[in-house]
Amino acid sequence: MSHTNRNFIIAYALLVVLPIVGLVGVLKKGRTLTAPISVDGTWQLHADPVRLSSLPCGKTLAQNPETAIAISQSGRNFTLTFASGPKSTASGVLDGTTLKASLVPAISWSAEAGCGAGRKLDMVATVDPNMDPRSLSGMLSVDDCPSCGSVGFRAVRLAPATKRRLR
């Protein structure tokens, strides 16, 4: 074997083969990691319209109590938009199985009687990871208004996002 060939084999083993062995180890180690629970996708919301309309900023939501909400997730962070009904985007954080989001009504929404600009709707919900499809249940309340009370809601995931483009 020539000197050049030997050097090539050594370099190849060190720079290519060894890292591939390392990659196998990384993949093995990675299997023990846990990522945040998946909430990504479209969820069908169910809430009592009568109780919703009694909440400040709740009338707009009450007009469409069965609206779908779309959650776009990036790790522990997510954004939430209403697929139909009020135009607004909320951002939130996932802590274990608990979702916390703060929703700032859009201008047209905040114009409803009793809502007002700068008011926020807080959403706290718990995901049930054992249900298939996944479901969540929680409370909707108005920020800085303890006397306003809160309204319970449930949501069921319509389709896991990973199946969106699958045949």
Added chain:
Amino acid sequence: MPDLFKLVLQIAVILAVCRGVGSIFRRIGQPRVVGEMFAGILLGPSLLGWMAPGVSAYLFPSVSLGFLNALSQIGVVVFMFLVGLGINPKELKKHGHAAVLTSHVSITAPFVLAAFLSLYLYPRLSDDSVTFTSFALFMGAAMSITAFPVLARILAERDLLGSRLGTVAIACAAVDDVTGWCILAYIVVLIRSAHNPTSIWLTIGGIVAFAVIMIYGVRRMLRRYETIYRERGQLSENLMALMLLLVLTSALCTEWLGIHLLFGSFLMGAIMPKEQKFVRYIVDRFETITVTMLLPLFFAFTGLRTNIGLVKGQEMWIYCGLIILVATVGKLGGSTLASWLSGMPAREAAGLGTLMNTRGLMELVILNIGLDIKVISPALFSMMVLMALFTTFMTTPVLELICPDRLLREGPTRVAAKESTVPTLAAQSVDRIPA
């Protein structure tokens, strides 16, 4: 039915902004494609949607994006055919150990580093619907890709296609792209099969059978194209239409087999005859409409999916910085080290590493597939798009800094230009070639 007025308006706005920003980037010495990628981001929620949400909602309502996406995907299908067309397997065999070692290290180094980074990012930017293996393999494939066409274009602009640096870089980039796409195909199959009753082995068997038919059967038939071109000096409209039909059929086959449209069009390009004049003829026929109209739509569509607003807070920007660092160290560092160990002078080796670090449009294509199959989250997608922009943008100035033209031209490393059968794409009108 699409709102035709809105669709034409969207195309007009996208073309105007992409050409404008592309021209500005040309003036600062950057390839036009970097400007067009940047223009796409400007049209998305990161700038237009943030500064003028009303205008953004009017111009790009979410219901209209399906049509824009369909048009842009057709552009990418043709573009991938052109990329495959530019890859010449004979070129890869010419450079011996240096090219083999450099190309393999330029894949393994960023790939393994990306897998290590995935240990940190997976619990932070992914969710439990994605397995760690899929996440890490995707990150590896996305970081190890090289924008073969933009690399060829930079070399052509600097008259380095005939140099050792140029020929080795082209050979390595071609190996990287073919390998990267094979790995990506495997990941797509892996993820799709998790939700599909069809066995993964059946899918892989189908893909292998398809590849064998294409390489050993269809390729022989395609040689007729070259013969006809040699005899007549041109191809009839019917033959060109048939070629397009073959590209689309191949794309449909790979989509049906469970990978992606783009693999089929890439493979069809790769098995086409490689005679230089023939390839140039084909590229000329397909390129103008693809590069000037359809690819800007893809940049805009990518920009509309990129929301830099999702990269908020110190923590997220640290993740983004880490991604850029790992991508650069893996690709630039790995390629530089391997080519230097293969006997290339240090500066030239660094130049090669810099060129290999160019990701361009190829990266955006891969990232869009990743976002579609949900193996990466929207925030990670945005970070990776920033990484693609950064690494593509840095190529020209860093190359000029560490490896000035005069040194390469004066050095003993230049090979006779006529020996080089380098990419036909690069030999084309330099200004039009995409990344």
